[in-house]
Amino acid sequence: METNAKENSESSPALADAVVEQNHDNLVSDLSNHGDMESKHDFAEEEIRGTLEISASTGKFWQDWEKLRSMLSFYLKQVLSEYPESKMTTEQQISLLGETFSELVKRLDDAVHSFDEGPPFTLQRICEILLSARNIYPKLSKLALALEKNLLVTSTLTISSDSYPPATIQKSNGAYEKPENPQHQVNSVENGVEPAVGDGDEIMAEAEETEVDEGMTIDMETIEEIARSSEANSTPTVES
Numbered sequence: 001m002e003t004n005a006k007e008n009s010e011s012s013p014a015l016a017d018a019v020v021e022q023n024h025d026n027l028v029s030d031l032s033n034h035g036d037m038e039s040k041h042d043f044a045e046e047e048i049r050g051t052l053e054i055s056a057s058t059g060k061f062w063q064d065w066e067k068l069r070s071m072l073s074f075y076l077k078q079v080l081s082e083y084p085e086s087k088m089t090t091e092q093q094i095s096l097l098g099e100t101f102s103e104l105v106k107r108l109d110d111a112v113h114s115f116d117e118g119p120p121f122t123l124q125r126i127c128e129i130l131l132s133a134r135n136i137y138p139k140l141s142k143l144a145l146a147l148e149k150n151l152l153v154t155s156t157l158t159i160s161s162d163s164y165p166p167a168t169i170q171k172s173n174g175a176y177e178k179p180e181n182p183q184h185q186v187n188s189v190e191n192g193v194e195p196a197v198g199d200g201d202e203i204m205a206e207a208e209e210t211e212v213d214e215g216m217t218i219d220m221e222t223i224e225e226i227a228r229s230s231e232a233n234s235t236p237t238v239e240s
Helices: 001-032 044-060 065-081 090-097 103-114 123-131 139-152 200-206 222-232
Strands: none
Touching: 001 065, 001 200, 044 065, 044 222, 065 103, 065 123, 090 200, 103 139, 123 139
């Protein structure tokens, strides 16, 4: 009996790892089926990534929204499942994330599916985040927060009528080259007021405000003081 107990004790860590790995595989499979029939995609991963890269570089989309939404849902789950938190125990996940991994994924995926008429106007930033998630956000909790901020909007984009652009090239810093004078096509109105030209960028900046370090906050009083000093120095003096 002592020998069997010893063998069970020695094999328990490996057994625990195998259970966690099996639970992770089952979880990923379950998450892939979340979102009704839309998750049963019939397109290749290369097509999904290429589509997201186009939207990341242009801020526009050319696909049927249901198809694009299915692509976003699939790629979102895939990116999230690549983080180590997805393989942790339930207790560890709750400790680090404040919820289980499956609850986090479902919450974000539900946010994606909450848009019926078209993608959120923050589509460009969402695609940028998903395409370079591990480089931008080493921690899953930070990634989830960034995605949630960009999904908690109401304005949407309309499908672009422009010519479909060629494949984009990702720069070494993870960013994507943008065409000259990119224009966002806002469809829905937020708070009953249709955004004017330029409002989209302002709202986008607000949505990403917390991503900027506090140490980089601009001191507006200092800027105003410098401006007043510059104006005073540029005022010509008149000799009497």
